[in-house]
Amino acid sequence: MTVLHVVGARPNFMKAAPVYRALAQRGVTQVLVHTGQHYDAQMSDVFFQALEIPAPDESLNVGSGSHAQQTAAIMSKFEPVLLARKPDVVLVYGDVNSTVAAALVCAKLGVKIGHVEAGLRSFDRTMPEEINRLVTDQLADILFTPSTDGDENLAREGVAREKIFFVGNVMIDTLIHFLPKADALYPALQQELSLQNFGLVTLHRPSNVDEAGTFLPMLKVLDELSRDLPLIFPVHPRTRDKWTQELNKCNPNLRTIAPQGYLEFLALQKNASVVVTDSGGIQEETSYLGTPCLTLRENTERPITITLGTNVLIGRDWNLLRSEFTKALNGNRKRGSELPFWDGHASDRIAEVLLR
Numbered sequence: 128m129t130v131l132h133v134v135g136a137r138p139n140f141m142k143a144a145p146v147y148r149a150l151a152q153r154g155v156t157q158v159l160v161h162t163g164q165h166y167d168a169q170m171s172d173v174f175f176q177a178l179e180i181p182a183p184d185e186s187l188n189v190g191s192g193s194h195a196q197q198t199a200a201i202m203s204k205f206e207p208v209l210l211a212r213k214p215d216v217v218l219v220y221g222d223v224n225s226t227v228a229a230a231l232v233c234a235k236l237g238v239k240i241g242h243v244e245a246g247l248r249s250f251d252r253t254m255p256e257e258i259n260r261l262v263t264d265q266l267a268d269i270l271f272t273p274s275t276d277g278d279e280n281l282a283r284e285g286v287a288r289e290k291i292f293f294v295g296n297v298m299i300d301t302l303i304h305f306l307p308k309a310d311a312l313y314p315a316l317q318q319e320l321s322l323q324n325f326g327l328v329t330l331h332r333p334s335n336v337d338e339a340g341t342f343l344p345m346l347k348v349l350d351e352l353s354r355d356l357p358l359i360f361p362v363h364p365r366t367r368d369k370w371t372q373e374l375n376k377c378n379p380n381l382r383t384i385a386p387q388g389y390l391e392f393l394a395l396q397k398n399a400s401v402v403v404t405d406s407g408g409i410q411e412e413t414s415y416l417g418t419p420c421l422t423l424r425e426n427t428e429r430p431i432t433i434t435l436g437t438n439v440l441i442g443r444d445w446n447l448l449r450s451e452f453t454k455a456l457n458g459n460r461k462r463g464s465e466l467p468f469w470d471g472h473a474s475d476r477i478a479e480v481l482l483r
């Protein structure tokens with residue numbers, strides 16, 4: 128059996144890494160395709176090194192563009208690779224443009240698709256990722272879900288039950304595998320960044336960072352909160368390119384730094400008193416680690432992080448943000464409980480399904 132993996136953007140790398148490892152352990156022939164959706168060393172290369180993923184067999188180098196341009200570029204560059212490599216199954220990950228683009232190419236050529244992290248729904252179609260999720264899941268032949276809400280969403284959309292496999296969370300496989308390494312590097316990172324008590328911030332979603340009317344009030348509240356607890360803010364290129372001047376005007380307790388590598392960011396999440404974010408994956412990682420997570424979104428496609436994890440949806444309610452932030456500081460915070468199948472073996476389950 129030959130399995131071809133398609134990855135393209137930062138959150139794909141930590142999902143593909145453990146599946147690649149699980150299949151390698153079982154002697155499966157694999158091909159790794161990197162679309163190049165993310166291309167800065169800090170957004171891509173450093174993850175391949177830290178996650179111990181081999182260099183891609185094929186790099187499509189598509190780069191940035193509008194959604195249509197990027198999706199179309201991936202499709203036209205991926206098609207000849209797929210025809211040449213003739214895999215038995217293609218695995219796509221998560222909900223980024225590379226995911227849906229590769230799935231469309233496979234579906235048109237009749238190549239089997241496995242979707243890892245299937246079934247998640249925010250029910251918000253203004254979010255580009257929701258469109259990517261809906262389309263990819265309609266096209267996929269094998270759907271691997273991280274939580275049972277995913278199974279229910281898929282069944283409701285008419286996906287046959289026998290195509291759906293609840294396997295657990297592959298990103299947590301990676302977290303569990305690399306946590307000892309992240310712990311080992313934390314003292315050096317702590318010294319380098321002079322960290323005592325701190326909070327961690329990430330913001331990159333277009334709905335938060337593209338418009339001044341949305342982003343600047345958000346930044347003002349974070350600037351205010353950082354006077355109570357210093358905040359470390361690794362800035363995504365999308366946010367940095369747009370708001371460098373405004374970020375530089377904040378008080379020194381709101382400290383912007385470059386995007387971090389996987390191990391460094393994991394260590395920061397584990398040791399932060401609170402995380403404020405609009406990321407999807409960080410809601411999950413903080414839930415596993417037991418770090419309070421305040422999500423600056425109106426909805427989440429990962430509801431289990433609210434019911435069983437440490438996540439609180441803040442939307443744009445700044446009073447709620449202030450009160451949840453203070454609660455986290457006082458130790459009066461939401462505590463998570465165990466999440467089913469977030470146990471480090473989701474990738475093994477995927478490998479076993481594929482071999483069957």
Ligand code: UD1
Nearest residue numbers: 136137138164165166167170191192223224255256364365
């Ligand atoms: C993409 C995903 C999003 C995911 C995020 C993680 C889609 C629709 N969105 O969003 O789900 O949460 O990745 O980071 O697929 N840029 C660089 N260097 C890079 C990559 C991007 O400077 O290596 C800049 C460019 O200005 C680019 C912008 O970031 O136009 C946005 O990049 P893009 O890949 O379109 O989307 P993300 O916002 O990163």
